[in-house]
Amino acid sequence: MKIRKFPLFAKILAGMVAGLVVGFILLKTGNSSFVSDWIKPWGTIFIKLLKLIAIPLVFVSLVKGISGMKDLKKLSKLGLKTVSLYLATSFFAVSLGIGVVSLVKPGSVFSKSESEFYKQKFSTENQVTPQVEQRRPMDFIVEMVPENLFAAAGDNRNMLQIILVAVLTGVAIVLLGNEKTSVFVSVISATEAIVLKIIDFIMQFAPLGVFALLAGLVIDFSGDSAMFSALGMYSITVIGCLLFLGYIFYPVFLKIITKKNIVDYLKAIFPIQLLAFSTSSSSATLPFTMEQSQRALGISEETASFVLPLGATINMDGTSCYQAIVVIFIAQIFGIELSFTQYIMVLLLTILASIGTAGVPGASVVMTVMVMSSVGIPVEGLALILGIDRPLDMLRTVVNVTGDTFVASVVEGKKKS
Ligand code: ASP
Numbered sequence: 001m002k003i004r005k006f007p008l009f010a011k012i013l014a015g016m017v018a019g020l021v022v023g024f025i026l027l028k029t030g031n032s033s034f035v036s037d038w039i040k041p042w043g044t045i046f047i048k049l050l051k052l053i054a055i056p057l058v059f060v061s062l063v064k065g066i067s068g069m070k071d072l073k074k075l076s077k078l079g080l081k082t083v084s085l086y087l088a089t090s091f092f093a094v095s096l097g098i099g100v101v102s103l104v105k106p107g108s109v110f111s112k113s114e115s116e117f118y119k120q121k122f123s124t125e126n127q128v129t130p131q132v133e134q135r136r137p138m139d140f141i142v143e144m145v146p147e148n149l150f151a152a153a154g155d156n157r158n159m160l161q162i163i164l165v166a167v168l169t170g171v172a173i174v175l176l177g178n179e180k181t182s183v184f185v186s187v188i189s190a191t192e193a194i195v196l197k198i199i200d201f202i203m204q205f206a207p208l209g210v211f212a213l214l215a216g217l218v219i220d221f222s223g224d225s226a227m228f229s230a231l232g233m234y235s236i237t238v239i240g241c242l243l244f245l246g247y248i249f250y251p252v253f254l255k256i257i258t259k260k261n262i263v264d265y266l267k268a269i270f271p272i273q274l275l276a277f278s279t280s281s282s283s284a285t286l287p288f289t290m291e292q293s294q295r296a297l298g299i300s301e302e303t304a305s306f307v308l309p310l311g312a313t314i315n316m317d318g319t320s321c322y323q324a325i326v327v328i329f330i331a332q333i334f335g336i337e338l339s340f341t342q343y344i345m346v347l348l349l350t351i352l353a354s355i356g357t358a359g360v361p362g363a364s365v366v367m368t369v370m371v372m373s374s375v376g377i378p379v380e381g382l383a384l385i386l387g388i389d390r391p392l393d394m395l396r397t398v399v400n401v402t403g404d405t406f407v408a409s410v411v412e413g414k415k416k417s
Pocket of ligand 1: 282283357358359361393397400
């Protein structure tokens, strides 16, 4: 059988396994620098290509989706439904995280003296903690409004700004009517076709990109094994919650709401999950999420172009669940008892923090600082979990994109019924 006959996801999976095996062999034979010099750059190129295409894709498909609606009532209904579903799933994810971490108490593996030791150690070594300015809860709304179009398009973390400009453009087109805007709409359609073709090219490169990313990861995290065992309980708590969300909560609710077959759904989104897992970035995965959702989940372009880019920026259920667990875990480690009000604050702030988290690797660690400092937990504790963050980041990104496909499927299902 020729290689090109294999489905893409099988090639990506093979790339992942080969990356782990090759990374491990080269690590054990003392060839780490070969990986850094000659293999890792292919992973970087792959991620850069995906990011390159994200902003043009979001802009053209959103403008096209909205301008095709003809009816603004339909748009506001779709917007309201989408945002409510996103908030509801985030609320559930955070509550799950808080509930489980409070029951399992992974932070209790440390004795009182150990708690004191870590408190000392991490406050003197606080250069390990990400240096960020204090974030305020409303910041993400203020930052959503761009002051310069080119600056907004110049940084992928400004995806919400691009969404805002695209929505304004789409709404303006609908209000102006067909006659005045048809030329612009044709240009947008043609651009979209070109962008989708480029995504096809990039995805052909995915198996190699994923191979390089995973080989690089093996090398990067070879020194942190001691931390792995100390934080085992914490990792199990995070992984358990994430697996529950991704593989039980969404599929079962999708079945209940839309009668969609669970196995068909999981099969359709599996390639998206693989890419999210290997890139750790929902923004980088977005172009493929949009393409695959339309092709394999039967989601219309109208729904996909609105719901998915918005989801990739504001709906991060894996991230919000994880952030709640981190905050409470660190409080447990330092022996800090949280009051009921503090729990409610953690709940609300983590939802806000996850909305403001960019869809890039490790982004939520930075946002967790805002939650921790608002609740009064020493942010230095974050240094404790940084060493094992990457594998958890990979898994929470899987849940983040799965949550987006779930909401898109529900919105689409409701439209059809
Ligand atoms: N890596 C995550 C994502 O892109 C964000 C995070 O939780 O750090 O969805």
